[in-house]
Amino acid sequence: MRIAPNQVAAFDADRTAAVEAARSQVGAAPMRRLLRRWALTVAIERVPAPAARLSEWETRAGQVEELAEGRAIAAEVAAIRAEAAAEAGIDGRTAG
Template sequence: MNEAAAEGHSPMIPQPAATAEELRAALVRIAPSQVAAYDAERTTAMEAARARVDAAPMRRFLRQWALTVAIMRHPGRAARLSELEARACEVEDLSEARAIATEVSAIQREAAVEAGLSDQAAG
């Protein structure tokens, strides 16, 4: 990883295609601690898709993890999102809550564009 990526200013890896295999391979590289959750959620989504004979559960799963990878491949962006989520749990001032929500939404929109999901609502 280069110095800019280590500081969070550039992506650690290119954005993978939103396929189960490519997203998992990306997680192995950038967030190995998330692989078990990914595998469990993939199994659940596949079982739901088979039970309903409907691809929607797998589409939702792939969309969510594509967005997650898009965020996590930028360490600075991922850290900022975590910081905002932690603050949101403690904030009492409505204007501060709105500012946090606006910034979280902007992070999700930017990641959605990178993941090729920009025509869908992020979040």
């Protein structure tokens, strides 16, 4: 099973940037951030229903005109991301 094959190019670009940053900083923090970010992406994308809901919410977020609606959408997005972060065993506040 392939998860998010449409994101392979983005992963490769992120990985390349993280490796370069880790080398220039002589530290592992960029690689840790990369792994947390992509662990969250995989946790979301491996289950189609939440991935589809997240995509819908993100699309709607770009069309919001009311503050209350924007807050409701942000809460839904945060809930999906928090559930995926918990599944991936990462702190969702630092993975993104």
